Amino acid sequence: AQSVTQLDSQVPVFEEAPVELRCNYSSSVSVYLFWYVQYPNQGLQLLLKYLSGSTLVESINGFEAEFNKSQTSFHLRKPSVHISDTAEYFCAVSRIRSGYALNFGKGTSLLVTP
Amino acid sequence: DTGVSQNPRHKITKRGQNVTFRCDPISEHNRLYWYRQTLGQGPEFLTYFQNEAQLEKSRLLSDRFSAERPKGSFSTLEIQRTEQGDSAMYLCASSLGTGDPPQHFGDGTRLSIL
Numbered sequence: 158a159q160s161v162t163q164l165d166s167q168v169p170v171f172e173e174a175p176v177e178l179r180c181n182y183s184s185s186v187s188v189y190l191f192w193y194v195q196y197p198n199q200g201l202q203l204l205l206k207y208l209s210g211s212t213l214v215e216s217i218n219g220f221e222a223e224f225n226k227s228q229t230s231f232h233l234r235k236p237s238v239h240i241s242d243t244a245e246y247f248c249a250v251s252r253i254r255s256g257y258a259l260n261f262g263k264g265t266s267l268l269v270t271p
Numbered sequence: 272d273t274g275v276s277q278n279p280r281h282k283i284t285k286r287g288q289n290v291t292f293r294c295d296p297i298s299e300h301n302r303l304y305w306y307r308q309t310l311g312q313g314p315e316f317l318t319y320f321q322n323e324a325q326l327e328k329s330r331l332l333s334d335r336f337s338a339e340r341p342k343g344s345f346s347t348l349e350i351q352r353t354e355q356g357d358s359a360m361y362l363c364a365s366s367l368g369t370g371d372p373p374q375h376f377g378d379g380t381r382l383s384i385l
């Protein structure tokens with residue numbers, strides 16, 4: 158089975174500061190990795206994904222994540238956050254060649270203040 | 272592309288009653304997923320369909336839960352003899368098919384058991 162640990166339940170940060178949301182996973186098989194974002198009272202939106210290839214993946218709104226196989230991590234970073242980035246962020250893992258039945262972490266609440 | 276639609280948005284019912292939720296995926300999306308999200312937790316996988324075939328079910332899907340996707344389009348999730356512990360947000364997601372993780376989530380149905 159696969160599991161995901163998000164090391165921080167809440168991350169407060171000032172606007173325009175950098176941020177890192179940490180995610181570690183455990184699995185006995187190769188996996189795909191994902192970050193999802195959830196705004197209040199809404200469903201989840203896929204932020205970025207690692208399936209294969211370059212270990213550094215980027216989203217269209219400035220987030221990036223790096224797959225580190227030796228450390229079994231997939232941390233999410235952004236060099237300069239905006240107020241609008243305030244949301245819940247979920248790291249998720251799925252088996253390769255499965256139906257993408259995702260296992261999610263418990264989430265990290267990012268709160269950006271002026 | 273009208274997005275994934277879930278109805279109702281909110282459902283309040285008494286313990287012991289049956290409830291049914293509906294999910295309309297994005298048109299032409301072959302895969303449809305159901306997840307459950309409780310307060311302060313990440314979503315938990317329940318089941319998924321490839322067209323009308325239910326291909327995987329989580330152990331969370333007890334015999335009181337049943338999901339269908341009769342014509343490979345919309346899906347229903349029924350909970351019989353509801354219990355307090357069933358109170359949660361039920362999320363539906365869809366994807367085009369092979370090689371495509373569930374990236375289109377609906378806004379969910381929030382179930383409250385009195």
